[in-house]
Structures are given as structure tokens and as C-alpha cells.
Amino acid sequence: MGMFIREDPSYDESVRQTGFNRYKQLLGIRFGQWWKVNLLTLAGCLPLAAGIIYAIGVSSVLVLLPCSLLGGMIAGPFLAGLYDAVLRGLRDDPMPWRDAWNRAWRQNWRGSLLPGAVLGLMAGLYAFMAMLFWWAETPPTLGTVALYLFSLLVLLVLCSLYWPQLVLFHQSPAIRLRNCLLFCVKHFWRVMGTGLLQLAYAAVLVLFAPWSLFLLPVTGAWYIVFLAQLLIYDQLDEALQIEGQHE
Numbered sequence: 357m358g359m360f361i362r363e364d365p366s367y368d369e370s371v372r373q374t375g376f377n378r379y380k381q382l383l384g385i386r387f388g389q390w391w392k393v394n395l396l397t398l399a400g401c402l403p404l405a406a407g408i409i410y411a412i413g414v415s416s417v418l419v420l421l422p423c424s425l426l427g428g429m430i431a432g433p434f435l436a437g438l439y440d441a442v443l444r445g446l447r448d449d450p451m452p453w454r455d456a457w458n459r460a461w462r463q464n465w466r467g468s469l470l471p472g473a474v475l476g477l478m479a480g481l482y483a484f485m486a487m488l489f490w491w492a493e494t495p496p497t498l499g500t501v502a503l504y505l506f507s508l509l510v511l512l513v514l515c516s517l518y519w520p521q522l523v524l525f526h527q528s529p530a531i532r533l534r535n536c537l538l539f540c541v542k543h544f545w546r547v548m549g550t551g552l553l554q555l556a557y558a559a560v561l562v563l564f565a566p567w568s569l570f571l572l573p574v575t576g577a578w579y580i581v582f583l584a585q586l587l588i589y590d591q592l593d594e595a596l597q598i599e600g601q602h603e
Contacts, residue, residue, distance in 0.1 A: 386445040389453040393441040394578035400434025403427045408480045428476015432468035440523040446589045513551040550584040
């Protein structure tokens with residue numbers, strides 16, 4: 357049984373499904389676990405959000421930079437825990453979610469500090485630039501907006517490929533980035549599609565704020581991470597041998 361999905365009489369939840377049935381199966385089995393991990397992730401992102409909002413409120417880049425870096429470092433291990441939980445669900449790992457969360461923290465907190473800081477900095481800069489567009493007396497050109505959105509799309513694609521490697525394997529950042537590039541070349545349209553999906557999700561949250569903020573405790577970060585990873589999981593597994601190394 358999945359969220360808002362009609363029951364299929366031929367559907368067997370005890371057997372690993374494929375396609376859309378796999379989506380239903382994972383939502384039915386893992387929703388409660390991912391929802392709890394999502395709440396922890398949102399709590400870990402609060403310092404980053406508060407720092408960015410404060411920096412925008414005082415219109416200071418000098419405040420934005422340290423707040424974004426420090427907030428991103430705090431959020432990094434929580435985000436790693438979320439990706440770990442989603443990927444465990446995708447490979448049907450039977451470990452209880454609390455044990456998996458604790459293990460993810462022990463294994464990934466050091467390695468997630470720098471990527472978290474970089475991601476926090478980028479989030480702060482993108483938010484600040486969006487407010488500059490809003491405050492500007494002259495609207496930005498279409499080319500400027502297109503470049504802004506394209507660069508954000510690239511960032512989302514990199515996150516979708518970098519963080520899974522961080523929580524699954526012990527690799528150097530250079531190897532992870534190289535793998536991201538090679539995977540994008542081989543599966544360009546698929547990864548661009550997942551990036552556009554994430555961009556659209558972020559746009560909905562921003563455009564319908566503050567009402568969309570009420571969705572965060574329910575769908576928050578977990579749903580879009582799950583959806584994006586589900587769409588590229590078979591290709592990631594083929595390229596990185598995820599299930600062969602995490603049986």
C-alpha cells in the first residue's frame with residue numbers, strides 16, 4: 357500500500373517489485389522510518405536556515421558566509437543520515453532505523469562536515485541572490501535567471517550523486533566527483549530529469565511559502581531525496597555495485 361495509491365489486487369508486498377509498484381512498496385514499508393529521519397534532518401538544518409534568514413534580514417554577505425558554512429557543517433551529518441536511510445530502504449536493508457541512524461552518524465559525521473559546509477555555503481548564496489533579484493529595482497534579465505536556475509540544477513544533480521557515494525563508500529572527494537562526472541555523461545538525461553524534479557520541488561516550496569512550510573514535517577526533505585534516488589538507483593547500483601558490496 358502506498359501514499360494516495362489505489363490498492364492493486366495482484367500486488368504482493370512480500371516480493372521485491374519493479375517500476376511503479378516498487379515506489380508503492382517502498383512508501384508502504386519505509387514511510388514511517390523516513391518520516392522520523394526527516395524530522396531529525398529538519399532539526400539539523402535549523403541552524404543553517406536561521407543563519408541564512410538572519411543574514412538576509414540584515415542584508416550582509418559578511419554575516420551570510422560564516423553562518424552558511426557553520427550551519428552547513430551542522431546539517432551535513434544529518435543529511436548523510438537521511439541519504440543513508442533512503443539508500444538502506446532502496447536495497448531492503450533490514451537493520452532497524454535507529455541502529456542505522458546511529459551507525460550512519462558514527463561512520464559519516466567527519467566526512468560529511470566539509471561537503472555540508474560547501475552545500476550550506478551554496479544554499480546561502482543562492483538564497484541571498486534570489487533576494488537580490490527580488491529587491492532589485494530593475495528585474496534581472498532572462499539570461500541571468502536562466503543561468504541562476506541552470507547552476508542550481510547542476511548543484512542538485514551533484515548532490516544526488518555525491519552524497520550516496522559518501523554514505524556508501526570510503527573514497528576521496530576527488531574520486532566521488534570523478535564518478536559524478538562519468539555517471540552524468542553516461543546517464544545524462546536521467547540525471548538531468550531528477551535534477552529538474554528536485555528543482556521543481558524546491559520552486560513549489562519557495563513560491564507557495566509560507567503555506568508550503570506546513571508540508572515540511574510531512575514530506576520535507578525525505579520525499580524528494582527518495583524519489584530522486586529511486587529514479588537513478590538501478591543505474592547507480594550497476595555502476596557502483598551497491599548491493600553486491602552491502603549485502
